[in-house]
Amino acid sequence: MGGVLPVYADEIDEVKDQLQEVGQQINAQRGKLSSVKKQETTIMGQLQSIEKNIISKENEIKTLEQQIADLQSSIAKTEEEIKEAEKNLAEQNMLLSDRLVYIYEKGDLTYLEVLLSATDIKDFLTRYDLLSMIVEQDMELIDSVNHQKQQLNSRKNDLQVKQNELLFVQQNEKSKREELDAQKQEKKTVLSSVQQEKAQYEKALKELEQTSKELETLIRRIQAGTSGEQQGTGVFTWPTPSCSTITSPYGMRYHPILKYNKMHTGVDIGALSGANIVAADSGTVIQTGWLGGYGQVVVIDHGGGVSTLYAHMSTIIAANGAKVTKGETIGKVGSTGWSTGPHLHFEVRINGVHTNPMSYI
Numbered sequence: 001m002g003g004v005l006p007v008y009a010d011e012i013d014e015v016k017d018q019l020q021e022v023g024q025q026i027n028a029q030r031g032k033l034s035s036v037k038k039q040e041t042t043i044m045g046q047l048q049s050i051e052k053n054i055i056s057k058e059n060e061i062k063t064l065e066q067q068i069a070d071l072q073s074s075i076a077k078t079e080e081e082i083k084e085a086e087k088n089l090a091e092q093n094m095l096l097s098d099r100l101v102y103i104y105e106k107g108d109l110t111y112l113e114v115l116l117s118a119t120d121i122k123d124f125l126t127r128y129d130l131l132s133m134i135v136e137q138d139m140e141l142i143d144s145v146n147h148q149k150q151q152l153n154s155r156k157n158d159l160q161v162k163q164n165e166l167l168f169v170q171q172n173e174k175s176k177r178e179e180l181d182a183q184k185q186e187k188k189t190v191l192s193s194v195q196q197e198k199a200q201y202e203k204a205l206k207e208l209e210q211t212s213k214e215l216e217t218l219i220r221r222i223q224a225g226t227s228g229e230q231q232g233t234g235v236f237t238w239p240t241p242s243c244s245t246i247t248s249p250y251g252m253r254y255h256p257i258l259k260y261n262k263m264h265t266g267v268d269i270g271a272l273s274g275a276n277i278v279a280a281d282s283g284t285v286i287q288t289g290w291l292g293g294y295g296q297v298v299v300i301d302h303g304g305g306v307s308t309l310y311a312h313m314s315t316i317i318a319a320n321g322a323k324v325t326k327g328e329t330i331g332k333v334g335s336t337g338w339s340t341g342p343h344l345h346f347e348v349r350i351n352g353v354h355t356n357p358m359s360y361i
Contacts, residue, residue: 050183061180068173086152216353219287223301231301232302236348236360237281238361239277239310240344243271243275245269246268249358250267251356268346270343273333274333276333277331277332280346283308284300284323285300286320287299288316292337295336306348308347310331310344312333312345314332315334
């Protein structure tokens with residue numbers, strides 16, 4: 001009995017360890033769940049979720065549009081092949097018809113009579129060879145007509161399959177576009193509800209201000225780990241080559257809903273969705289991706305404590321850590337994050353602190 005107890009005790013310890021491990025996993029999952037729920041309750045969290053769905057739907061629609069284009073091209077090619085096959089079949093049918101009419105009209109003259117009317121053996125053999133060739137050609141003509149009929153039917157069946165597939169893809173694309181419109185309307189609804197309610201609007205602005213502070217800390221931390229040498233020319237180029245209208249300047253501005261002045265940390269440049277955004281100067285990309293109310297952003301360190309931020313992008317082209325040159329395309333104009341329409345929010349920061357971009361561009 002004494003030899004069994006230690007084994008039993010070891011098993012208990014093992015079970016306890018397993019229970020402790022399971023408990024830790026449960027706590028970890030609860031922490032993740034709590035974090036997700038907290039994010040979902042924020043206004044920016046809602047917008048980010050909607051924005052991801054919009055981007056996903058747009059990508060699905062692009063794929064479907066390519067499928068539609070490929071199918072339409074394939075259908076057009078098949079229709080041309082059918083026209084050509086019908087033309088060739090009509091020509092073959094005409095030859096066969098003429099041949100059958102001739103045989104019918106000369107029906108009283110049999111192949112045997114042609115052979116027996118030979119004047120000698122040489123004439124007999126010549127007639128036999130000619131008759132063999134005629135019979136062989138007639139059989140080849142009939143086989144050719146039958147083969148072309150089969151090919152034509154096959155192409156017509158293939159065309160029907162492709163037309164059905166095209167109809168299905170077009171219906172699928174229509175459905176995706178309806179879903180995309182619904183997502184965009186949902187975003188408008190969220191933004192509209194926030195704009196109409198002062199408390200929610202203040203909450204959103206606080207989140208933006210908090211993100212701005214976090215960005216300041218992030219830039220300082222990253223720049224602290226670099227040599228600090230100037231990477232660019234020091235003279236900035238305009239970040240949206242095709243658009244130059246400033247819709248909202250840098251500085252304090254009166255808020256129509258909150259009824260007091262709020263700081264605008266950059267300049268807003270009105271632009272068409274999808275327009276190119278270029279690096280204002282050469283440097284190193286130190287941040288890409290979603291950044292709260294800024295939506296999709298790119299941050300570039302130009303050395304000497306100078307950095308630039310490009311926000312609300314629809315598409316990010318520059319990779320995190322990449323070296324970019326002045327004027328190089330780094331993304332596309334969009335309306336992601338806290339935005340009611342396509343534009344570029346452009347910031348210049350010195351040692352992480354925002355400053356008036358107009359002093360540099």
